[in-house]
Amino acid sequence: MINNFQSPLNLKLIKKCPVCNMDYQQSMIQVLDENEYGLLTYATCKSCGANLLTKFASLPQGVIGNAILTDLKPQEVMDFAGQDDLSDNDVLDIQYLISKKELINNLKKLT
Numbered sequence: 001m002i003n004n005f006q007s008p009l010n011l012k013l014i015k016k017c018p019v020c021n022m023d024y025q026q027s028m029i030q031v032l033d034e035n036e037y038g039l040l041t042y043a044t045c046k047s048c049g050a051n052l053l054t055k056f057a058s059l060p061q062g063v064i065g066n067a068i069l070t071d072l073k074p075q076e077v078m079d080f081a082g083q084d085d086l087s088d089n090d091v092l093d094i095q096y097l098i099s100k101k102e103l104i105n106n107l108k109k110l111t
């Protein structure tokens, strides 16, 4: 089944709410983003209200899917998705702050 991957058939891989086990209707599943790497979908359960964010990637070996429960709204997901990836320097900065035990203090300044 997974080997016969064809968009948008892969939406059928999202079958049940992981929280309350209710069957998803296809109409409950939104496609937030689709590109050559895969598909980002968002499903809200009508029964319990849980939001499931699912990412599919189509690779030569088959389809890989990740699913997480989220309390983000679809628009918030897209806002984060549009931000720049972490750069090498971002990682080094964080490591520096951790080594100086300044990370928590810096996070406190942000709030």
Ligand SMILES: [Zn+2]
Binding pocket: 017, 018, 019, 020, 021, 022, 045, 046, 047, 048, 049, 050
């Ligand atoms: Zn549910």
